[in-house]
Amino acid sequence: MIFSDPASVAVVGASDDPAKWGHWLARGALVGRDRRAVHLVNRGGGSVLSEPTVRSLSELSEAPELVVLAVPAAHVPAVVDEALAVGVRGFVGIPSGIDDGVINRIRSAGARLLGPNCLGVFDAATSLHLAWGRFQPGSLGVVSQSGQVGLEIAGLAASGIGVSRFVSVGNQADVTATEALLDLVSHDMTKVVGVYLESFGPGIVSAMSELRAAGKPVVLLTVGSSTAAREAARSHTGALTSTSDVVDAACRRAGAVRVATPAALVDLATVVSSGVPRGRRIGIISDSGGQGAIAADLASAAGLSVPALSSVDGLPAGASSRNPIDLAGAGERDLWNYARAVEVLVRSGEVDTVVLSGYFGSYGADTPSLEAAEVAVASRIGFLARETGVPVAVHSMCADSAAVRALRADGVPVQHTIERVVAAVGDAARLGALDQRSVGAVSGAGLSVPAGRIESGDPFRGDLCASLPYQPGYLAARELLSFLRFPKAHAVTSVAEVKATTLEGPYALKADWLPHKSEHGGVRINLTDPATAFDEMEASLGPGTYVLEEMDTRENTVELIIGAKRDHSFGPVVLVGAGGTHAELFKDTAIELAPVTPATARDMLARLASAPLLSGWRGAEPADLAALAEVIAQVSETLAARPDLAEIELNPVRVGPDGVLAVDALIIPRGTR
Incomplete structure (x- = not known):
């Protein structure tokens, strides 16, 4: 104390x-x-x-x-x-x-x-x-952390x-x-x-x-959205991860929301102080068709839904029955029509938040004889919001009046601009959509890949991965990540070993020791004459261990990147996104704190812009999302279980209807940067 x-x-x-x-x-x-x-x-x-x-x-x-x-x-x-x-x-x-x-x-x-x-x-x-x-x-x-920002x-x-x-x-x-x-x-x-x-x-x-579990929503303001490229990351995973991405992942895990300005923080805090919206459906009431339309456009841009209304009995005569509701002069005829319209919406069960936009709050300021009545209506609106638990937010053309003060005193947020109202409601809906997630480690139980999907090792066991020492190179990464399915492959150090292979073509040839093979001429694919390719690669890169691998010739596959890295503030994070050589170009990624469950991994996949490619784009057979989610979860837990590792990257991972195949893997130990 x-x-x-x-x-x-x-x-x-x-x-x-x-x-x-x-x-x-x-x-x-x-x-x-x-x-x-x-x-x-x-x-x-x-x-x-x-x-x-x-x-x-x-x-x-x-x-x-x-x-x-x-x-x-x-x-x-x-x-x-x-x-x-x-x-x-x-x-x-x-x-x-x-x-x-x-x-x-x-x-x-x-x-x-x-x-x-x-x-x-x-x-x-x-x-x-x-x-x-x-x-x-x-x-x-x-x-x-900043006294002056806090004072603002x-x-x-x-x-x-x-x-x-x-x-x-x-x-x-x-x-x-x-x-x-x-x-x-x-x-x-x-x-x-x-x-x-x-x-x-x-x-x-x-x-x-803990605050969220206690029913106290948390709004976070921070700075530093520049990309992690400033850390000179050596992996695609590092280059695809920004500070703000990881902070947002931490917020999702904690059930909090990040905002960009002090005003946005206070606006959101005011909306959720009396209750967090249960969904993204917004009902809009205005006394101007134009203002209602502007509010609807802003709501859609903020990710809110402006649903059609099926039950609107009780609206004032002459008011439109579609959402946004235009009172069409009913407010001027009787100020209580504002409260009646709000009551219809908050009791309808068809919206999660109500926004009132327009002249309300200005009547008493412009016509003093109406002040008492307007304050009474404002108090009724505040009562309805408290009684039903449906948040109500108001945009008033008057910056300050007795009615505006009455609304605020009753816990109803009021702003002088509609964009601040809708932005806060959108942020509140994001907060309401978050699951309360466990911060503790996810157990390895239930994360094993179903039988028949693994070629090169046993299902994932945290104790196995924790016991295997890290060795550099692609072949060592394949061994450590034994829960994954890789193409058939073996090490070759001479052209004679290449010619003696029993693998089936077409082939891929890779320099085992290079982290980014394509950038350095360390990978050749679709080979029918791997011996000639070996001679050329060895002449360019020098002697060493190379990997001869069968090419994945499956049709209807999608290439992804799956990566996990250790953030200096939040610990392990896991990333999934569009993969291949263009991963950094598209930067289509989803990030969460690690470890994640397969269910959270499925949510990550759904957030990708390229998600339709996985679910059967233009009649293609859907990819095996269950197997893919298992792999993402296992990669996340592997890094969480291995404090000696800084990063794990699989790029690309090829996923099709018959499962997941990793065709390259990179592991970076801690302390090597």
Whole structure:
């Protein structure tokens, strides 16, 4: 409870100067003096904000539980040493530049540090205000690595959802974002959580999952969508994986949603604070046909469904019965027609969210005599949303009015532009569509490939893969990935061995040791004279172990890439996408955190733009999706079970109606980049 409801606090560096941190922190601390002892420390003595101060912590009769460091970094070591000597257990480190020695002394004493380089902490439930800025109490919990971004989020929330708790974790030298998030699981005032992070430490996915399981949706804002090519990845898998892809996969695993801006975070948090939509169906009500049509177009672009309505009894006379519903002047005749139309939709069972767009909210502002009636209608709309559990969002042409404030007070989000309303509803529908997924490892049980689909080894067993040492080369990869089906092949080191082969043509010839064979002339395919090809390849690449392999001559096959790599923040991830030599050109991929189940692998395949090729494009026989999903799951678990491996790549994998065949494999051990 040190950082949420301390028994006593001391602000070191308290000041009467409104331009200084010490002024804001002292003023905020004094807000909670009816709940806790508040001490102001100023080395010059005197009073601050008309309250007495002490010159040092040692002058106090007892140690404060939490100390706020609002002094320049150069003075922090002396303050910390004095605080630890008198028994302080917690610190809020505002300044940057606090050195590792000070941080280590805090840890060694068993005390805790929030920050350094943080903006502070606020808790509406406990009247704790140890941060720069002002906060409107509400239901949004904010955890931010950047103090200023967090403050922007809090400012945007002030006119609506408000903030329940604000934690600026700064450099996370001790207290981490994961800890701050877990602390919100049991925070009753918090209904939804907004997170801004620039880096992801251990346990973030688990923490977000716990919040979602507790019924507290998580909205994540982050930066860094540049591709992983900046890491100089040597595999196609690395080149096809971006930072944002992996973060989105982590969000899917945790049941969270990523957004791009602070405004989008607050907009989405406001929509889901009173309930997450159960689906993507949206009902639109407008008092203008044009505004309804614009809302419908935006909804379709956001991935929402604007369904035809079969049950619309009770709509005002003259209103259209199709979706979007055009009230056609009914609102002007009787303001209660807005509430009646909303009630028809929220009770219909045919939509998951309702959007009201247009003039509502402006009547009282333009005609004061209508204000009371409009506020009453707004309250009825809020009641209907709460009673039915169907979220209602409003676009009002008026930025602020008594009716707009009444809607927000009842938990109904209101925006001045329709695009913000629809974008938030679309994000809310994405959140509602996510399954709550387990963060723990998926068991190997049930992941074996059905009998008859494996040629070169036993069904997958995690203990087998974990026991096999890694050796470089394609042949070694085939042996380690024994759960896969590969073409018949053998090693050759001379033209005599090529001529003596018992394999059946046409043939492929590959340089065993090259990771990307086609780029270096290390693969030849469709050979009828493999001996001549061997002489030419050996002359170009030099002596070594080559692989002579039977070509896959099956018709109606689709080439894919299946890869798994170890992300520096989230651990193993698995990728599937359009494969072959053009994999990086098309970049048609789906990514999840590993390991995945076959069911999740099927979902990944369905997300591909090339998915129709697998399901029987233009009358072709469908590919064996069950076998393909098993392979994806097994590759994902192999990397998860092998901490010595950095990446596994199968490219291409050829899948047809009769199963899956991997025709190239690359394994990269950790520590080789």
